[in-house]
Structures are given as C-alpha cells and as structure tokens.
Amino acid sequence: QVQLVESGGGVVQPGGSLRLSCAASGFTFRSYGLHWVRQAPGKRLEWVAVVWYDGSKKYYADSVKGRFTISRDNSKNTLYLQMNSLRVEDTAVYYCARDTSYFDSSGRFYVTELFDYWGQGTLVTVSS
Amino acid sequence: EIVLTQSPGTLSLSPGERATLSCRASQSFSNNYLAWYQQKPGQAPRLFIYGASSRAAGIPDRFSGSGSETDFTLTISRLEPEDFAVYYCQQYGSSPLFTFGPGTRVDIK
Numbered sequence: 341q342v343q344l345v346e347s348g349g350g351v352v353q354p355g356g357s358l359r360l361s362c363a364a365s366g367f368t369f370r371s372y373g374l375h376w377v378r379q380a381p382g383k384r385l386e387w388v389a390v391v392w393y394d395g396s397k398k399y400y401a402d403s404v405k406g407r408f409t410i411s412r413d414n415s416k417n418t419l420y421l422q423m424n425s426l427r428v429e430d431t432a433v434y435y436c437a438r439d440t441s442y443f444d445s446s447g448r449f450y451v452t453e454l455f456d457y458w459g460q461g462t463l464v465t466v467s468s
Numbered sequence: 469e470i471v472l473t474q475s476p477g478t479l480s481l482s483p484g485e486r487a488t489l490s491c492r493a494s495q496s497f498s499n500n501y502l503a504w505y506q507q508k509p510g511q512a513p514r515l516f517i518y519g520a521s522s523r524a525a526g527i528p529d530r531f532s533g534s535g536s537e538t539d540f541t542l543t544i545s546r547l548e549p550e551d552f553a554v555y556y557c558q559q560y561g562s563s564p565l566f567t568f569g570p571g572t573r574v575d576i577k
Contacts, residue, residue: 385505385513385556385568435512453560454503456524458512 342366342457344436349462356426356466362419362436362459370394370414373439373451376421378432379461388434389421393441393449404430426466433461470494470559472569480577487544489572491557496537501561504533504542507571508553516555517542544574552576 348360362374376388389400389410398410409422419436437455444450471494481487491502500520505513515524517533520540530545544551557569 384570385558387566387568440518453562453566454501454515454518454558455505455513456515458514460512 342438344438344457344459346434346436346459346462349434349464351465351467352426353468354426354428354466357422357424358426358464360421360423360434360436360462360464362421364417364419364436364438367438369417371441371443373441373449374412374419375437375439375453375455376408376410376419377435377437377455377458378430378464379435380429380432383432386432387453390439390451390453391419392451423464426464428466431464431466433463435459435461470497470562470567472557472559472567474555474557474569474572476572477570478573478575480575481547482577483547483549485547487542487547487551487574489542489544489555489574491535491540491542491569493538493540493559497559497562499561500536500540501559502533502535502540503558503560505556505558505568506551506553507556513556547574549576 343365345363375390391398391410407425411420436459438457440452440454440456473492475490502520504517507513521533532543534541554571554573556571560566
C-alpha cells in the first residue's frame with residue numbers, strides 16, 4: 341500500500357534552517373508529482389511547494405519563495421524540503437502529499453493539484 | 469487567487485442526522501475542480517470527494533458532493549460516529565496556485 345513518512349521536524353530558532361524528508365513506498369515514485377502542504381496550529385491547510393516527477397519543474401507559494409527548496413531523489417524514493425531563513429510564522433505540521441498526476445498518450449506530464457495520499461506530518465516549531 | 473469560504477464554521481449534530489456543508493468560491497473555476505477532504509485530530513487529511521461529486525476510493529455512499537461554478541455542497545446523509553471531523557474544500561486546476569477553505573467542524577451534539 342502507498343505510504344508516505346515524513347521526518348526531520350523539530351524546534352529551530354528564527355533565521356535557522358531545517359531539512360524535511362518524506363520516504364515513499366508502495367507506488368512508482370518516479371511517476372508522480374509530489375507536494376508539501378503545511379498546517380499551522382488551528383489553521384487551514386496551506387500549499388507550500390510542488391515538484392514534477394523528474395524534478396524538472398518546481399513551484400512555490402509566495403510565502404516561502406526564495407527561502408524553501410523542494411527536491412527529490414528518485415533513486416531513494418524520497419522527497420525533501422530544505423527550509424532556510426525560517427520565521428515564526430513557518431511553525432506548522434508539514435505534510436508530503438502525492439498528486440494524482442498522470443502522463444497523457446503523448447507522454448506529456450500533468451499535475452492535477454489533487455492529493456490522494458498524505459503522510460502523517462512532521463512538526464516544525466520556529467521559536468526563540 | 470480564488471478564495472474559498474466554508475459555512476458553517478461548526479455544525480453540531482447527532483449520529484443519524486443529515487449534515488450539509490457549504491463551500492463558496494470568490495470566482496468560478498474550471499471543470500468543477502473542487503475536492504473535499506476529511507481530517508481527524510492528529511491525522512493527515514483524507515481525500516473524500518473530487519470533481520465536485522466523485523467519491524474517492526473507499527468512501528461510503530452516504531457522502532455526496534454537488535454544486536458548480538462558485539457554490540458547492542458536501543452532504544452526509546446519515547452521520548456515523550466516525551464522520552465527526554473537520555472537512556476542508558479545495559479548488560484545484562489553477563496551477564500553480566490553489567487554495568483550501570477554512571474548514572467546517574462537524575461535532576457530536
């Protein structure tokens with residue numbers, strides 16, 4: 341079965357850095373787009389970033405652009421989120437989520453932005 | 469950016485009752501790309517409805533979605549104890565920017 345397991349969360353001071361990982365299993369990792377989505381305590385879900393199946397395209401929410409970097413290692417079935425210049429407002433549970441992405445008959449890849457599997461999340465706390 | 473609002477914020481009902489949750493968009497979006505997720509405390513969200521009205525795999529038929537353009541509804545025909553949770557709507561298909569609603573909490577009355 342599909343499994344996504346996040347790790348790497350913790351407590352960090354403002355301005356610090358952290359790298360999150362998401363280990364995947366149970367599906368052909370290299371064929372799917374993957375996202376990071378976060379949820380601050382008591383708040384709504386907020387999309388953070390997406391990476392294409394081969395890492396060729398990446399998009400970010402304005403709130404993290406220039407500070408966070410999404411990447412993937414298809415040889416290790418692992419998704420990453422490098423978070424730099426962390427702010428108090430980045431405090432949240434960070435989820436990795438699989439996109440219901442697909443290839444059309446001509447081999448073109450599409451991301452749907454619909455999430456069919458999620459990890460259990462890892463908590464990032466930015467505090468002095 | 470499309471802004472989603474959900475109402476009510478909290479719905480207090482008893483098991484066996486019908487629940488009607490609303491999601492309204494600030495502007496219409498393509499192909500009714502509207503999803504509903506359920507989230508229980510300490511758990512990840514789970515996809516329930518996509519394309520406004522299609523149930524995801526394993527979702528019981530007491531859950532139904534409807535609506536179009538800017539007004540969407542999630543209906544739970546008869547609440548079971550496991551249905552008490554927070555439900556989020558999400559619009560998709562406006563790559564790369566898309567949003568979630570603030571959520572509706574369904575509480576046991």
